[in-house]
Amino acid sequence: MTRPVLERFSVVDADDLDEFRVSVSRALTPHRLVPMERTGRVERVSVAVAPLGALSLVYGEHRGAALDATLTEQVDYYDINLSWGGRNLITCGDDEVAVDPHTAGIISPRMQARMRLSDDYRQLHVRFERHALERHLEQLLDRTVVAPIRFRMAMDLRGPAAASWARAVRLLVEDLDEPLGLGGVGGAVDGTNPWSGFLMTGLLLAQPHNYSDQLAERRHGAHRPAPVKRAIDLIEAHPEDELTVERLAAEAGVSPRSLQRHFRDHVGVAPRQYLQQVRLARVHDELRAALPGDGVTVTEVALRWGFTHVPRFAGAYLDRYGEAPSATLRALPG
Structure with missing residues (x-):
């Protein structure tokens, strides 16, 4: 039998869709959640939340019906959506990305999204606090970030750097099953968990965003006048x-x-x-x-x-x- 994802951090394991919505809203963003078909009925839901300071992992799965989720507030953090099975169609304004095993979807601050989750969908949210990720970018650039980071919404996990980043996330999930692993070091109070900085750097290097050119210049030794x-x-x-x-x-x-x-x-x-x-x-x-x-x-x-x-x-x-x-x-x- 397959071991539940983030089993030590489980907060919901039930058959109540509303309980699922409330727990995910608490860990991420308030939203409306309804079956996409009137006769649809969710048979099982589970949620796990692993807080690691500047980084949090939120895992959710449901069985029995496809779901329509509409965020009722803008997000105030960076949310990378990874499929552990099934498909999620994320729409933000004119942008749309289909999250599946080959593609992740990234929601940046000030975005308000709608999601259509397939039946038997399993998803991991990698949440970075906005302040922490922007400060981390400032350290890499050695200067103040003058505007919010805006990632390209679709992350192709078949690209070498993105694939490495996704494998690192899976390694962290496995590490958290071990109480004495690196995931248990530092963390929830001061944001110094060793995984946070590593995954923030990896994301900023692997996925295109509005500061990618400046990062490339700094990495390759280019200097401003x-x-x-x-x-x-x-x-x-x-x-x-x-x-x-x-x-x-x-x-x-x-x-x-x-x-x-x-x-x-x-x-x-x-x-x-x-x-x-x-x-x-x-x-x-x-x-x-x-x-x-x-x-x-x-x-x-x-x-x-x-x-x-x-x-x-x-x-x-x-x-x-x-x-x-x-x-x-x-x-x-x-």
Whole structure:
């Protein structure tokens, strides 16, 4: 008899579709879940959830009926959907991907998806917390990420790098069956589980996204022009300062127009936009780290990092992180 997937982390094993929906909603995103045919009836459902800090594995399976799942909220994390058997058709706006043993589907933050799950479908969700994956990318690039990561939605698991990544995920699932394996080291509190960083790096290298070209440049030793590097170094070191384009250009040793062109060609955004995103990242980090009772306020943090117009800051923060700064401050640290 085949051993259940993530058996040690089982949270549901029943014949109740609503119990299945509630448990998956709790681990991932709230959604509506109904049989695709009126006469359809689910005979068995099971869910397992393995939290590993910045990384979580959520396994679900059902038997007896094809299901239609519609997310009622946008996701705020990165969700890689891997088929353990059966098929899942994921639709996000105009994009569509059929998840099967050869293809994974990736849902990025701010996306709201619909899924059509075949009968007897078994799926593993690999969940990366948005903050952790974007910080990991910053470490690889050695600079601030100025926009959310957007992965290509379909991941071809027959490609060499993607196939290696998928095998690593399966190895982690097997490792978690052993309480003393690497999966049991570090983890749920500080996000230092050794598997998290390895799988984050692998995903960022294996699957195309809007920072792939920059990662390739860094891996192959390509460098930005010296004026751009000098300007970025100043922004990263002192984003709270009054850093006009004229001052940045003077520090970089070029004209403002030349610096604007260099940023457009080698960074993809204007210097002013880059500065704003660095400031937003510093505010976000400070709000996330604040503890209850610290007396920290959104306004004081925003002003400290150079935002003088608080309502305008709040709008930019909402656009960047998908939530109000006050919501970040109220959330649990880490």
